[in-house]
Amino acid sequence: MGGVVSDAGGVRRALGHVRTVLEGAGRPWWDYRRSIELDVVLGLTASDADAALRRFCATRGIDPTDALLATALAGTVDAVRARVAEYATAGATDVMLGFADFPATGMLELFAERVLVPE
16 A cells, blocks of 8 residues: 555555554554654634645645645644544554744644643
């Protein structure tokens, strides 16, 4: 199985394949970390998130309909929290995050303060 995983459903399918291969080889699939790398485009309000997404697209030279955006954690705090949950449910155990405003830390701080807070 190869190719680009385009969303949480794709992650679920890819990790299901990995599990099948590991089980077929008699290896404990639960001992393996299942890491994914995602871009984060985060705003406190919908307006902030939309503006950040426009900047992200312009910086990357991509169209707002680009497939890359299907994988990104993009939107408001609630939307991003829900996307993180989707990836966790799909089987991801670890995420590596690239914040769209790097080297600034505004999105990182917002993520730490509002997304990672237990509900």
